[in-house]
Amino acid sequence: MRAALTSLALFCKVVDNFGDIGICWRLARQLQQEHGIEVTLWVDDLLSFQRLCPEVRPELAVQHINGIRIQHWRDQLGVFTPEQIADIVIEFFACDIPPGYINAMAQCAVTPVWFNLEGLSAEAWVEGCHALSSPHGSLPLTKYFFFPGFNANTGGLLLEADLVSRRQQFQQQPGEREQFLARLGVTPAEMAALTVSLFCYPHAPVAELLSAWEQQEQALTCLVPEGVASDSVSAFLGQSARAGCSATRGALTLRVIPFLPQQDYDRLLWSCDCNFVRGEDSFVRAQWAGRAFIWHIYPQDENLHHVKLKAFLRCHSAQTDSLTALSLGWNQVSPVKLSQVWSEFQAELPKIALLSADWQRQMQLHGDLASNLLKFAQTVRKSAAI
Numbered sequence: 001m002r003a004a005l006t007s008l009a010l011f012c013k014v015v016d017n018f019g020d021i022g023i024c025w026r027l028a029r030q031l032q033q034e035h036g037i038e039v040t041l042w043v044d045d046l047l048s049f050q051r052l053c054p055e056v057r058p059e060l061a062v063q064h065i066n067g068i069r070i071q072h073w074r075d076q077l078g079v080f081t082p083e084q085i086a087d088i089v090i091e092f093f094a095c096d097i098p099p100g101y102i103n104a105m106a107q108c109a110v111t112p113v114w115f116n117l118e119g120l121s122a123e124a125w126v127e128g129c130h131a132l133s134s135p136h137g138s139l140p141l142t143k144y145f146f147f148p149g150f151n152a153n154t155g156g157l158l159l160e161a162d163l164v165s166r167r168q169q170f171q172q173q174p175g176e177r178e179q180f181l182a183r184l185g186v187t188p189a190e191m192a193a194l195t196v197s198l199f200c201y202p203h204a205p206v207a208e209l210l211s212a213w214e215q216q217e218q219a220l221t222c223l224v225p226e227g228v229a230s231d232s233v234s235a236f237l238g239q240s241a242r243a244g245c246s247a248t249r250g251a252l253t254l255r256v257i258p259f260l261p262q263q264d265y266d267r268l269l270w271s272c273d274c275n276f277v278r279g280e281d282s283f284v285r286a287q288w289a290g291r292a293f294i295w296h297i298y299p300q301d302e303n304l305h306h307v308k309l310k311a312f313l314r315c316h317s318a319q320t321d322s323l324t325a326l327s328l329g330w331n332q333v334s335p336v337k338l339s340q341v342w343s344e345f346q347a348e349l350p351k352i353a354l355l356s357a358d359w360q361r362q363m364q365l366h367g368d369l370a371s372n373l374l375k376f377a378q379t380v381r382k383s384a385a386i
């Protein structure tokens with residue numbers, strides 16, 4: 001009986017955007033670096049992956065980066081042998097893994113531990129579904145649902161062991177922020193203003209927010225990675241939104257910066273007084289940045305995302321009324337005047353930064369997702385051995 005769980009295959013289909021590969025790449029790195037797991041990351045879209053990790057070479061079927069084997073997942077419908085199967089198999093967001101792979105899983109002398117890693121939500125039903133098992137219809141295999149989440153009845157959040165200390169060092173070390181922002185083309189005067197990063201879906205009321213910032217008293221610098229909210233950003237700039245472009249109107253300077261490698265995106269979040277984030281991964285990273293953030297949630301049919309947004313606001317931002325009001329307005333859940341709620345929110349930024357530190361401590365108590373997932377896999381393996 002193979003007791004140790006030393007290898008892991010993580011299957012990722014990029015549905016859209018960057019969140020799918022963003023999360024899988026982060027998880028793969030952590031499992032390899034902190035837990036010594038031999039990870040193979042199967043991913044179907046190497047071009048999206050390359051945006052976050054410039055070392056990726058889209059023309060290669062197999063490559064190794066940071067000790068992780070990256071396998072381009074095309075239509076590998078062929079036959080796999082049990083020797084090719086990892087001890088732990090993760091399908092991300094219920095992507096269907098190759099049938100040949102599943103057949104070989106069933107033939108292994110020791111059955112691999114099989115997970116469906118789900119999306120993040122603060123809704124109460126998640127606690128009831130986390131860690132549930134689902135036997136395969138015809139093969140002697142069981143799949144477990146693993147949900148990230150915000151309390152001890154879920155899998156927790158992705159968090160590298162050294163992230164908080166690296167972030168604190170960056171924020172406390174004189175000159176780190178300035179050097180980093182200067183590399184992105186931000187001028188000293190722009191850095192001295194209130195600094196906000198902007199990452200959202202194209203339907204966000206960006207024009208209204210920019211106009212609110214333009215009219216306020218205090219100078220504000222908005223840094224927006226190239227490709228984000230391009231139409232509204234181009235309209236403000238009066239030219240196509242390319243990295244390096246900037247314009248100042250009223251109190252607002254809007255600067256387009258390059259779309260950053262994933263590690264640098266963290267530094268951007270650490271450098272700003274407030275971060276507008278979206279989806280899942282940037283949303284979680286903003287929670288570790290120790291700064292205020294506003295979440296633009298991924299839209300779902302029948303406004304199901306409104307329920308998800310409110311569930312998060314209930315568990316998190318008991319924080320302040322202005323944060324709740326701005327979040328609801330930004331997501332167009334309720335009609336609010338962004339100029340008014342922004343002023344209230346801005347006045348509360350120092351208080352919100354303190355509350356974020358409490359939130360962070362609270363989240364850390366539940367352990368991190370990668371460690372929780374491995375612990376659970378060990379439990380499954382042990383119970384199978386009895």
Ligand code: TRH
Pocket residue numbers: 015016017018019020021022023051052119199225258259260261262263265278279280281282283298
């Ligand atoms: O790209 P997203 O909208 O991804 C979404 C969500 O994950 C959503 O839940 C999922 O269903 C959908 O995809 C398919 O937002 P998210 O999750 O924040 O992922 C963005 C990733 O891009 C994240 O890893 C941070 C990274 N990033 C950079 O590396 N550099 C950048 O400059 C920016 C703006 C983002």
